[in-house]
Amino acid sequence: MASRSHDTSRLDNTLAVIRSLRDKGPVARVDLGTLNGISSATVTSISADLLQQGLISERPPDMPRPNERGRPKTLIQLAPEAACVICIKLSINELQLVVGDYAGQITHSEHHSIDTLGLSQEALVTLLKDKTAAVCDLALTRHRRLAGICLAVQGVVSSHSGTLIWSPALSFRNAPLAALLEAHFDCPVLLENDANCIASVLATQPAYADHPNLVVIMLGYGIGMSVLIDGKPFLGANGSAAEFGHSKYQPGGALCACGKRGCIEAYISDYALYRQASEVIELPAGDSAHPSESQMQALTQLALQGQPEAQRIFAEAGRALGYGLGNLLTLFNPDLVLITGSGVRGYPAMHDAMQTAIDEALVPELVGSTRIASCPWDRDMTCLGGIAMTLQATDQQILAG
Amino acid sequence: MASRSHDTSRLDNTLAVIRSLRDKGPVARVDLGTLNGISSATVTSISADLLQQGLISERPPDMPRPNERGRPKTLIQLAPEAACVICIKLSINELQLVVGDYAGQITHSEHHSIDTLGLSQEALVTLLKDKTAAVCDLALTRHRRLAGICLAVQGVVSSHSGTLIWSPALSFRNAPLAALLEAHFDCPVLLENDANCIASVLATQPAYADHPNLVVIMLGYGIGMSVLIDGKPFLGANGSAAEFGHSKYQPGGALCACGKRGCIEAYISDYALYRQASEVIELPAGDSAHPSESQMQALTQLALQGQPEAQRIFAEAGRALGYGLGNLLTLFNPDLVLITGSGVRGYPAMHDAMQTAIDEALVPELVGSTRIASCPWDRDMTCLGGIAMTLQATDQQILAG
Structure with missing residues (x-):
């Protein structure tokens, strides 16, 4: 003993x-x-x-x-070369593969444009195996071993069972992705929600360390959320908690990518903003259902430069965001809400309407002392979080040799 | 050591x-x-x-x-006589005082009709002191000591600081009620949200013991909520989490007692149901802004017996409840939602519309395996919870003699 x-x-x-x-x-x-x-x-x-x-x-x-x-x-x-981990970030139309060394730093990153919605489960798994194996071969020339893999996905996942429940990037559901990759690579594979990866990075930053009850909202093609309660990720009974994007702004309202109506996402996501804008503004040609970063930047610029229709669309999005945040404040009463994600580019054009909506929605006692702030977006943040989580999960195994 | x-x-x-x-x-x-x-x-x-x-x-x-x-x-x-605790339940227009013995059983209960909204903070504290002192005198003829007091309040409280932040039963806010009573009675005074008292009782019942992620919704004059995460009450950063009643159904919609518009409470609480009904149905005379239990029973009977206007009002309430529950499922992903409170009398008239609204609001992956059930209402349940919490908080002190 x-x-x-x-x-x-x-x-x-x-x-x-x-x-x-x-x-x-x-x-x-x-x-x-x-x-x-x-x-x-x-x-x-x-x-x-x-x-x-x-x-x-x-x-x-x-x-x-x-x-x-x-x-x-x-x-x-x-010693950075002692081990490496690979983080695969799967989001709509994009696959990012990143190698992290034993010190947690990114040593390699690559992006692939993929028609993610066109993939079957088998095709996705084959693709993930091929791309990961290639990155792994490269990584093993510089690191002594592959300690683990993290698959960070936009959508609802059960980290516990390693099952992807549902993602806006994919047309199939309920896929045991972690087990399929684990069998192939013979190392632990974590399946994580992308927002939880980001929250785990933000929570370690000194600026936010005093906020154990932290909500992170990710704006972008979809809307992500992560909740830390007393510093720990809150996952709910099956891992599908914190789906802010599908909480409701207007019952029966705008059509969401999930197929239902009135979700917050249907007002504030990239596709929602672009869909509305394309009805009233002449915009560059492109896929308006899945607008690219440059399409979104062009639209955001119009709003920030005062184009009235674009301003109105971002203000309405700000109002939906404000009502959604109002619900988060009444239900979670966090210390801090951090708004980030690629869509934070449009936050300045949403901010005033968002603030007005919060004041309209809630008595001051329910707004309380919660601080709402935005946080610049770094597209590597998800992968940094995935790397940190994977190293933490495999440290003991690496030590054992 | x-x-x-x-x-x-x-x-x-x-x-x-x-x-x-x-x-x-x-x-x-x-x-x-x-x-x-x-x-x-x-x-x-x-x-x-x-x-x-x-x-x-x-x-x-x-x-x-x-x-x-x-x-x-x-x-x-x-030994029941070893000690007692007093639970004071403060709700709109009513004060209930209950004595619990050392075994946690109720040995005395009294109700007082009070115009709670007409009380100043001083008047309330004086009233609480007087009524509690009288009950205490009585209790001390049968018990050896008063171990503690629990004030269970409808509304937002900070249990940590003992401050009542805001209650629909009171016209003042931010009152340090626990400290004021503690100084007078020279024993620990707990200030708790009434829904948290109820959840603490329900969570110990064998039927719900397998549901560590439990949401309890209390229907009645106001709408209460308690969330247990891994079996522990979730309070948020300042104790104002879990305010389901003030999450939104329709931005800019019906007027709520909080002064804002579109809150769930403004559709499903007793006053909201009665307000709508009194516009279209001939109802017994009485205070329609603060309907009594018998007024509510009369209205509920109309709906259950098929009076079309009453049916429509309860169905619309069921729809608001369903959309509200949809948000809870997406955000908290609980194992079980239990609906109780005096307003559960109207639950059968709301149920079908509630279920339709949940299906309308959420894809099946987000409804997940959460069970939604109602639970018969026992008006002593809040006090039983308050008694249990107070005994648990003072057990060590009682032991020390």
């Missing part, structure tokens, strides 16, 4: 050291001890093991700062 | 024994051990202490069942 408990605590301390190195970059041993509340002797012993396993390396101390006393300290850092 | 850890585990075991006795009623020592995973010797020693403190008593064994072997076992049970 005593030795098992000793082993457990040694393992926990080792994992804590690895995670600190991943979060902070190179750190001196003494600071690792302070960060994790463990003794210097333990850190020294753990880092000796990790050095021997090739999971960390030492690097020369930074130059001392002018008013720092004593000899500069040797830093330790994760 | 060793002795402190021994004391902690002794205290935990003692509290577990007390809670088992409260949940199960009289139990034999050996069964208490099995229930809580502690040795018979420990149960014997704990029960000796509790007997000596007068917190439990022994009672003669039940008659042996025909096929039970051996000597019947002496049972132990909580």
